[in-house]
Amino acid sequence: MKFNKYFFENFSTDTPFDMKNPRYVLSLDGVDKILEKLVVNRPYSLTIEDFDNAELVKALLYVEVLQQRNGKLGIGVPVFVEKDAEALKELSKCVANSIATELIAHKNQIVSIAQCIDNGYPVERNLYHILCGYIFDGLMFDYLEENDLVTTSCVHASGLDYLVILYEDTASLNEYSDLLLCSYNRLTINGKGFVSFGDSDGSRKDLYRYKQQKELNLLSEQEEKYICHPTEELIENFNRLADGCHIDSKYMATYEYFDYCQNGTIIVPIYNSYAYDVANKLYEFVLGIVKEHIINALVAIQNENRLLAIAHEVKVKDISNEIYHLIFGEVNELLVKNGLILEPPYYQGEGRYFKSFER
Numbered sequence: 001m002k003f004n005k006y007f008f009e010n011f012s013t014d015t016p017f018d019m020k021n022p023r024y025v026l027s028l029d030g031v032d033k034i035l036e037k038l039v040v041n042r043p044y045s046l047t048i049e050d051f052d053n054a055e056l057v058k059a060l061l062y063v064e065v066l067q068q069r070n071g072k073l074g075i076g077v078p079v080f081v082e083k084d085a086e087a088l089k090e091l092s093k094c095v096a097n098s099i100a101t102e103l104i105a106h107k108n109q110i111v112s113i114a115q116c117i118d119n120g121y122p123v124e125r126n127l128y129h130i131l132c133g134y135i136f137d138g139l140m141f142d143y144l145e146e147n148d149l150v151t152t153s154c155v156h157a158s159g160l161d162y163l164v165i166l167y168e169d170t171a172s173l174n175e176y177s178d179l180l181l182c183s184y185n186r187l188t189i190n191g192k193g194f195v196s197f198g199d200s201d202g203s204r205k206d207l208y209r210y211k212q213q214k215e216l217n218l219l220s221e222q223e224e225k226y227i228c229h230p231t232e233e234l235i236e237n238f239n240r241l242a243d244g245c246h247i248d249s250k251y252m253a254t255y256e257y258f259d260y261c262q263n264g265t266i267i268v269p270i271y272n273s274y275a276y277d278v279a280n281k282l283y284e285f286v287l288g289i290v291k292e293h294i295i296n297a298l299v300a301i302q303n304e305n306r307l308l309a310i311a312h313e314v315k316v317k318d319i320s321n322e323i324y325h326l327i328f329g330e331v332n333e334l335l336v337k338n339g340l341i342l343e344p345p346y347y348q349g350e351g352r353y354f355k356s357f358e359r
Helices: 022-026 031-040 054-062 082-105 107-114 123-146 171-177 207-215 221-227 231-242 249-257 273-303 316-338
Strands: 003-009 066-069 072-075 162-168 183-189 192-198 351-358
Touching: 003 022, 003 031, 003 171, 022 054, 022 162, 022 207, 031 054, 031 072, 054 066, 082 107, 082 171, 082 273, 082 316, 107 123, 107 273, 123 183, 123 192, 123 273, 123 316, 123 351, 162 171, 162 316, 183 207, 183 231, 183 351, 192 207, 192 231, 207 221, 221 249, 231 249, 273 316
Parallel strands: none
Antiparallel strands: 003 162, 066 072, 183 192, 192 351
């Protein structure tokens, strides 16, 4: 049994890659065997002594991927296995259809608001970034956390703030974990920087992913040279470029390699403070349309007994974080089919995504 691991991190990409870092611990050999043994056995029926690699079990406990009850072990994070597929479908697809139907019925009002962003890109492209990404995968999460429905921040014993999601690697579950437009990659400082939004159907060529791959020694020497600059320098120089200033060719080489520029010219939409004002106005409009549907769907999880994560006593708000991702991912797919938002291109081995820059 193999598991796909997903991370929602609220810490710097420059954080040491060591035993305090969940990405490092979950990359170690033997992790999947431990997870499998816990998944196939009754929750809280095993102890550390039941495993050959006690130190790795303790490392997983430290990063709180595992948890203990009276000395017995369970999974400590949202985990979804093959038998959960039907429940996930019921929890996400029906409400997503309702939300998409509501949004499409208000298409004219949504477009009217979004058209106020005048950056040279069609409204369908701007809606992709501000509705699918900035609103559904940003502001809406803040609203749901304020209403005690999801977890968006979890500070661990290490001082690092993150959430981990686990999926068994199966075809039916990969539809949820990989193929939906709900993956927001951001290499930012104070909300400013390089952004890509799309699905997880491959290894995306963007700055955030490359920073992670560097930690795992998955980059070639040629690839590493493009991300050797500190994040703040990359952001600062792109801002200077956007202001019409000359920048060093070493930064331009990075921007062109990652397709933020071409022939010295920026080729992605830039969202500034005015665009945020428009996005915030759109958020208020959209919230009024969708909040009841989302709230009802997330409250229903509290009475859902079919999910393995519930049996392992994982916090419902942590589980709801991922269920909401599935909901708005499904919504985004439906909005693409309707033509309200622009479908991102597919890149072989990378998946579908668009890039932008927030300043």
